[in-house]
Amino acid sequence: GEDVEQSLFLSVREGDSSVINCTYTDSSSTYLYWYKQEPGAGLQLLTYIFSNMDMKQDQRLTVLLNKKDKHLSLRIADTQTGDSAIYFCAESRTGNQFYFGTGTSLTVIP
Amino acid sequence: NAGVTQTPKFRVLKTGQSMTLLCAQDMNHEYMYWYRQDPGMGLRLIHYSVGEGTTAKGEVPDGYNVSRLKKQNFLLGLESAAPSQTSVYFCASRSMAVPGDTEAFFGQGTRLTVV
Numbered sequence: 001g002e003d004v005e006q007s008l009f010l011s012v013r014e015g016d017s018s019v020i021n022c023t024y025t026d027s028s029s030t031y032l033y034w035y036k037q038e039p040g041a042g043l044q045l046l047t048y049i050f051s052n053m054d055m056k057q058d059q060r061l062t063v064l065l066n067k068k069d070k071h072l073s074l075r076i077a078d079t080q081t082g083d084s085a086i087y088f089c090a091e092s093r094t095g096n097q098f099y100f101g102t103g104t105s106l107t108v109i110p
Numbered sequence: 111n112a113g114v115t116q117t118p119k120f121r122v123l124k125t126g127q128s129m130t131l132l133c134a135q136d137m138n139h140e141y142m143y144w145y146r147q148d149p150g151m152g153l154r155l156i157h158y159s160v161g162e163g164t165t166a167k168g169e170v171p172d173g174y175n176v177s178r179l180k181k182q183n184f185l186l187g188l189e190s191a192a193p194s195q196t197s198v199y200f201c202a203s204r205s206m207a208v209p210g211d212t213e214a215f216f217g218q219g220t221r222l223t224v225v
Contacts, residue, residue, distance in 0.1 A: 042114075
C-alpha cells in the first residue's frame, strides 16, 4: 500500500539465486522488513534491516539497502522449491504504521 | 502458545449484512493492526490501535469500524457489507515494550466473501 512497490512475479530454477526488489517511500523509516507468505497462511517475518545498515546476511538470505534510492532487495541463494511463496517488503513509518508492498510471487521450477 | 488468533476463518455475507471479525493476541502486545489483502495490491492497512481504548485510521478505513476495549482484542466491524469488501483480512500485533521497532505477528487470516 501507499507506494511501496514490488514486481508481481518472479520465476527461477531450483539451485539458482533469486533477487526480489522493493522501492519504498519514507526516508525516515527506521526498519525495513521482508515477510514470507505461504499459500493459505499468514505472513511470517523472514528478516529485517536497520536503516543505518547497507547489508545484512542471514544464512541463505542477503538484504541490501540503498537509502539514497530508497531501494531494498532480498537475495535468496540456492533457491529451493520450498521457497516458493509470496514475499512482501514492509516499512515501519512514523506513527508505528506498517506499510507493505504489493508482494512478489516467487515460483521455483524444479 | 496461540499467538494471534482470528475468528472466523471463513465467512460469506450478503450485501448489506453486518459482521464483526475478532482478533485476539496472548502476547500482551500494545499495537494491533487490521489489513486487507487483495490480488496485486498487497496488504493495505485498514485501522490500527496503539493501546487499549485507542484506534486510528489507516489507508483504507471507509466502510469499517474498530474497537479495542481490551488490550488483547481488536475487533473489526462491517456495518453494511459491500461486494468491494470481499477480501482476505489479516490481523497483526506488535510489542513496543522494547525500544525500537519490532516484529509484527500475524493471524492466519479471515476469508470474507460478500455476495
